[in-house]
Amino acid sequence: MFGRRPSAEDDTVVAVLAAALRRDISFGVLRPDQKLKIEALRQNYGGSNHSMRETLRMLSAEGLVEATAQRGFRVTSATEDDLRDILLMRLEIERLGLRMAMQQGDVPWEGRVMASHHALRHIEETVSQSVDDATALDWDIACRTFAATLVEAAHSPRLTGMQLKFYDQSRRFRLALLREGRLDFAIRARQQQALLEAVLARDTEAALTALEAYVTADLGC
Structure with missing residues (x-):
């Protein structure tokens, strides 16, 4: 089976969501080590489950978010x-x-x-x-x-x-x-x-x- 190919619209939504989460991580609205739940993030920032998950994966690659062993996400520490x-x-x-x-x-x-x-x-x-x-x-x-x-x-x-x-x-x-x-x-x-x-x-x-x-x-x- 082949995965769904992201569209230009998907990419735009992910970019907007990533910018918003980067800002709020940087300003401490999303605190170090805070758990990031998909549904709660969608309520605050919008987007679909797919786009929010892709956003978190992007921020994980940037080192701002960390994937946990339980397949969830959290803000990286700031020690x-x-x-x-x-x-x-x-x-x-x-x-x-x-x-x-x-x-x-x-x-x-x-x-x-x-x-x-x-x-x-x-x-x-x-x-x-x-x-x-x-x-x-x-x-x-x-x-x-x-x-x-x-x-x-x-x-x-x-x-x-x-x-x-x-x-x-x-x-x-x-x-x-x-x-x-x-x-x-x-x-x-x-x-x-x-x-x-x-x-x-x-x-x-x-x-x-x-x-x-x-x-x-x-x-x-």
């Missing part, structure tokens, strides 16, 4: 050990990606790095004054874009996919720091500027050092 492990993987992947990007990146890539840095600085000036859910999401998108742009010139889809996977796994920790007022935006501005200047100067070792300082501080480590 200090989890944070340290995510930090380890982020640093290894982003260092490799940045090194490759600086070897292969062209002037248009430098322009995109500058633009993403400018956008991040702009939103950080806003959230340093006040934060609500909308500005927190804008800030998170700007942080994600800056990190992704730094490694995009590595021209390795698998590397950039892994970078985004572990970046998204760190999202809960980063948003918690923001909402709890535990980020020093003056220090972040200096770290981001040092990273940008090293990239534009094509000083690889300085860039890697600046990247490690920035990512470590970004996760409150």
